[in-house]
Amino acid sequence: xxxxxxxxxxxxxxxxxxxxxxxxxxxxxxxxxxxxxxxxxxxxxxxxxxxxxxxxxxxxxxxxxxxxxxxxxxxxxxxxxxxxxxxxxxxxxxxxxxxxxxxxxxxxxxxxxxxxxxxxxxxxxxxxxxxxxxxxxxxxxxxxxxxxxxxxxxxxxxxxxxxxxxxxxxxxxxxxxxxxxxxxxxxxxxxxxxxxxxxxxxxxxxxxxxxxxxxxxxxxxxxxxxxxxxxxxxxxxxxxxxxxxxxxxxxxxxxx
Amino acid sequence: xxxxxxxxxxxxxxxxxxxxxxxxxxxxxxxxxxxxxxxxxxxxxxxxxxxxxxxxxxxxxxxxxxxxxxxxxxxxxxxxxxxxxxxxxxxxxxxxxxxxxxxxxxxxxxxxxxxxxxxxxxxxxxxxxxxxxxxxxxxxxxxxxxxxxxxxxxxxxxxxxxxxxxxxxxxxxxxxxxxxxxxxxxxxxxxxxxxxxxxxxxxxxxxxxxxxxxxxxxxxxxxxxxxxxxxxxxxxxxxxxxxxxxxxxxxxxxxxxxxxxxxxxxxxxxxxxxxxxxxxxxxxxxxxxxxxxxxxxxxxxxxxxxxxxxx
Numbered sequence: 001x002x003x004x005x006x007x008x009x010x011x012x013x014x015x016x017x018x019x020x021x022x023x024x025x026x027x028x029x030x031x032x033x034x035x036x037x038x039x040x041x042x043x044x045x046x047x048x049x050x051x052x053x054x055x056x057x058x059x060x061x062x063x064x065x066x067x068x069x070x071x072x073x074x075x076x077x078x079x080x081x082x083x084x085x086x087x088x089x090x091x092x093x094x095x096x097x098x099x100x101x102x103x104x105x106x107x108x109x110x111x112x113x114x115x116x117x118x119x120x121x122x123x124x125x126x127x128x129x130x131x132x133x134x135x136x137x138x139x140x141x142x143x144x145x146x147x148x149x150x151x152x153x154x155x156x157x158x159x160x161x162x163x164x165x166x167x168x169x170x171x172x173x174x175x176x177x178x179x180x181x182x183x184x185x186x187x188x189x190x191x192x193x194x195x196x197x198x199x200x201x202x203x204x205x206x207x208x209x210x211x212x213x214x215x216x217x218x219x220x221x222x223x224x225x226x227x228x229x230x231x232x233x234x235x236x237x238x239x240x241x242x243x244x245x246x247x248x249x250x251x252x253x254x255x256x
Numbered sequence: 257x258x259x260x261x262x263x264x265x266x267x268x269x270x271x272x273x274x275x276x277x278x279x280x281x282x283x284x285x286x287x288x289x290x291x292x293x294x295x296x297x298x299x300x301x302x303x304x305x306x307x308x309x310x311x312x313x314x315x316x317x318x319x320x321x322x323x324x325x326x327x328x329x330x331x332x333x334x335x336x337x338x339x340x341x342x343x344x345x346x347x348x349x350x351x352x353x354x355x356x357x358x359x360x361x362x363x364x365x366x367x368x369x370x371x372x373x374x375x376x377x378x379x380x381x382x383x384x385x386x387x388x389x390x391x392x393x394x395x396x397x398x399x400x401x402x403x404x405x406x407x408x409x410x411x412x413x414x415x416x417x418x419x420x421x422x423x424x425x426x427x428x429x430x431x432x433x434x435x436x437x438x439x440x441x442x443x444x445x446x447x448x449x450x451x452x453x454x455x456x457x458x459x460x461x462x463x464x465x466x467x468x469x470x471x472x473x474x475x476x477x478x479x480x481x482x483x484x485x486x487x488x489x490x491x492x493x494x495x496x497x498x499x500x501x502x503x504x505x506x507x508x509x510x511x512x513x514x515x516x517x518x519x520x521x522x523x524x525x526x527x528x529x530x531x532x533x534x535x536x537x538x539x540x541x542x543x544x545x546x547x548x549x550x551x552x553x554x555x556x557x558x559x560x561x562x563x564x565x566x567x
Contacts, residue, residue, distance in 0.1 A: 013459060013486070016540060017387050026388070041489065093383075093390070096353075096363070118349060121384045124392070126353030126363045130325075134357040139432045141321050142349040143502070155436060158321075159502050160346045161268070163495070165439035166318060171432050177349065179502065184491035216362045216394035224382070224389045224542065230534070230550040237557025244512075244533055244558070245565050247549055251531055253453060253510040254477075254566075 001055040001149060001172075003046045004111035006102050006128055007074055008120045009066050010036040019221045025092065026221070033066035035073060038117025044181035045147050046115050047078035053149060056080045058109060062087060062101055068202055076188045076196035083109065086206045093218055095123045097211045099131030104207035106136060112172045113154055118143050118179040125216060129177030139170045142177030258338035258397070259285040262305070263328055265347045266293060270301030272343045272402060277304050277412035282372050283338055287415050292316045292327040296421075306415035309335070313424040318435045321350035326427035328355040334422060339377065340399040344501075348401045356399035363399045364392050366520070368406035372396075385519035386542035404501070405524040446480065446496045448504040453479035453512075456499055456526070457487055458543075460515015460536060460555055464492040470514055473559045476566035479510070484522045500525040514555040518543025535559075 011017060011031035018027040035043070046057045058081040059074035061067040071082035087101035106114060114136075116128045133140030145165070146157040154170045159179060170176070233243045248254045260280040262272050273289055280287035289305035294317025302308050309331055315323040328351050332340060342352035344366070356363035368389075369380040377398060381390045394400075448454065455474040461467060467481075474481040483493040485500055499506055501521040511529035516522065518534070518541055526532070527546050534547040535555045544550040551558065 011384070014538070016538065017384055019388065026384070037486070037489075096357070123365060124381055124383055124390055126356065126365055127349060130350060130352075130354035131357055134354050139322050140350070140354075141433070143346040153434075157439060158346060160319075161501065162505065163498075163503055167436035167439060168320065169434040169436050180485075180489045184489060212360070212362075216364050216392050216398070219378075219391040219393050221383070221388050221390055223540070224386065224545055230544045230547040232544075233549055233551040233553075235553075237553055238561045240535070240551040240553050240558050241561030241565055244549070244551075244562060247531075247533070248510065251509075253531060 001053055001113065002058065002109075002111040003049060003055050003113045003115060004058045004060055004106055004109055005039065005043045005046045005074065005079065006114065006116035007039050007043070007059050007061040007067070007070055008036045008117070008128070009033040009064060009070060010120050010122070013037070019223070023220045024218050033064070035070040036117055036120040038119060038178060040117070040185050041181045042115040042117045042178035043074050043077055043079065044183065044185040045178050048182055049147060049149060050078060058083060058111065060085060060102065060105055060109065062090065062098055071202060072196050072200045073188070073193065075200035076193045077186060081203065082200055083203045083205055086204055087209050093122055093124045094211060095120070095128060096125045096131060096215065097209055099126070099128045100135055100209045101207055102128065103132050103135035104209060105205050106132065108205060113149065114173070114175045115147070115178050116175070118177045124218065127177060129175050133175045136173070136175065138174050140175035140177065141168050141170060143179050144176050145180045146182045147176055147178070258283065259288050259335055260339045260341065261288045261290060261331060261335055261337035263340070263342045263347070263351065264289050264291050264299060264302065265343055265345050266291070266299055268343065268345065270304055271407040272341055273302065273304040274412050275402065275407050276341050279339060279370065279372060280306070285338060288335055288337060290328065290331045292324050303414045303417070304412050305417065307418045307420055309420050309422050311422045311424050313428045315428040315431050318438070319347070320431055320433045320435060322433045323428050323431050325351050325354050325358070326425045329358045330425040331422060332359045332361070336397070338396045340397070342399065342401050343407065344401045344403050352399055352401040361397055361399050362394050363401070364394055365401040367400050367402045370400060382520045385517060386523065386545070387540060403520050403524070405520055405527060448480055448482050448497065448499060448506050451480035451506065451508050453477055453510045454482050454499070454506060454508045455479045455512045455514065456482040456484065456516055457493070457514050458484040458516030459486040461487060461492070466556070467492055469556060469559050473563045476563045479512070482506070484516050484519070513543055513547070514559060516543050517541050518546065
């Protein structure tokens with residue numbers, strides 16, 4: 001069985017985001033782009049499936065600054081192949097055209113199962129899993145928290161509001177949007193990462209896509225206005241703690 | 257102007273219809289609720305709709321993404337609405353972008369606000385976990401996915417309440433996807449929904465080794481310990497302690513957030529708390545947008561001091 005994992009990039013968690021001078025992008029000089037957190041979960045689920053079934057895992061990313069590094073991390077974590085898809089320049093918010101580029105690459109790679117994170121934090125124009133499913137004509141399920149494969153069928157656990165769960169069967173080939181892997185993503189040592197840097201041989205695949213007609217236009221990015229206007233508590237840890245205790249007493253929220 | 261078509265997720269009430277009512281009025285069209293169910297149904301909360309489009313077929317219950325997507329696509333073809341609205345539940349993640357792609361319509365996700373001007377929609381979406389907002393202009397017709405946290409149950413006036421039965425699309429006769437079984441989440445004896453006081457840790461807690469610091473504070477407060485999704489996904493606390501879209505929705509007297517960034521999916525599950533106090537080192541953290549009190553401080557300093565003061 002061949003499993004493909006779509007790898008997208010996002011700013012590293014905790015990096016402060018500034019709007020670029022253009023007003024329609026973040027200032028990318030200020031952030032480090034890393035594998036998006038749900039794709040990280042999808043990659044882990046793919047590697048768990050590889051360990052369970054002997055499948056081959058191919059990590060696929062679109063050409064962008066930082067993608068080769070992210071794909072080498074995927075290799076260090078257990079991917080067997082890494083492929084950079086060159087579809088020309090795609091706007092970082094244009095998740096729809098990006099999904100079409102992934103779909104073109106996946107037609108070439110012909111995997112049995114595609115795993116991709118449920119979303120990235122900049123999927124403004126749509127999530128990848130449903131777009132891939134429509135483009136490829138394959139069944140899909142999104143918001144998945146566990147995958148197993150037997151007899152040509154992927155059994156996926158889908159999560160609903162309030163933590164309700166159900167198991168669905170998807171015939172292969174199919175597309176699965178992963179919210180969380182069956183186990184937390186594994187730790188990779190620095191020495192393994194360094195080894196992967198020299199071992200991983202990146203393949204390149206050129207595809208041609210056109211942005212769909214009638215698409216939306218991103219007018220501007222901005223910081224949100226505070227909704228409630230939080231009262232900010234100043235001071236060091238002790239002063240803040242004293243203020244919080246005083247507020248809790250005032251509001252009758254302390255049991256002691 | 258045309259209709260506003262709302263896909264009704266049967267697990268939730270009519271809050272998306274209430275949101276859509278003024279849009280339909282502004283567009284001069286009908287507010288159309290699409291209900292896909294296993295049998296002709298008694299789905300409640302549809303009073304705001306002018307037209308209830310019903311599709312009933314055994315393949316629609318229990319829920320299969322493929323079957324519901326076929327129904328939504330068929331309804332878009334049949335009614336040719338100007339606006340299609342889907343809530344960002346699991347159903348929304350499955351269906352909204354897929355329906356847009358299948359119908360060749362533009363799609364905008366993570367929406368928290370939407371207005372119409374002529375044949376154009378102007379919408380605001382939360383991106384980067386709520387750190388930034390995107391203003392987007394879209395030519396109609398188009399599909400929008402609304403974030404649940406932006407929807408409020410403010411009943412609008414009743415609609416005309418016409419009922420129309422749509423034929424089920426052929427794809428429902430032989431769906432490729434199968435329903436295997438429902439699963440019950442493990443009952444670990446924790447019920448966050450009944451907790452009066454909650455201490456919630458986010459990614460800022462840094463690692464499993466630091467959970468004890470928050471657990472001690474929770475114990476000193478008489479509070480339940482909870483977490484945002486990244487903490488649970490990393491395996492630092494069990495799923496049963498997760499608050500947010502994919503965890504519990506809570507309305508405690510106190511929610512004390514430590515190192516929680518305030519992503520929209522988390523805010524959806526805790527914004528009903530009576531008192532929200534948030535501690536985060538990032539002054540731009542989105543949690544401060546919904547908090548009543550906030551402190552830009554090291555959570556460990558604050559937690560240690562709080563535990564000591566309460567001890």
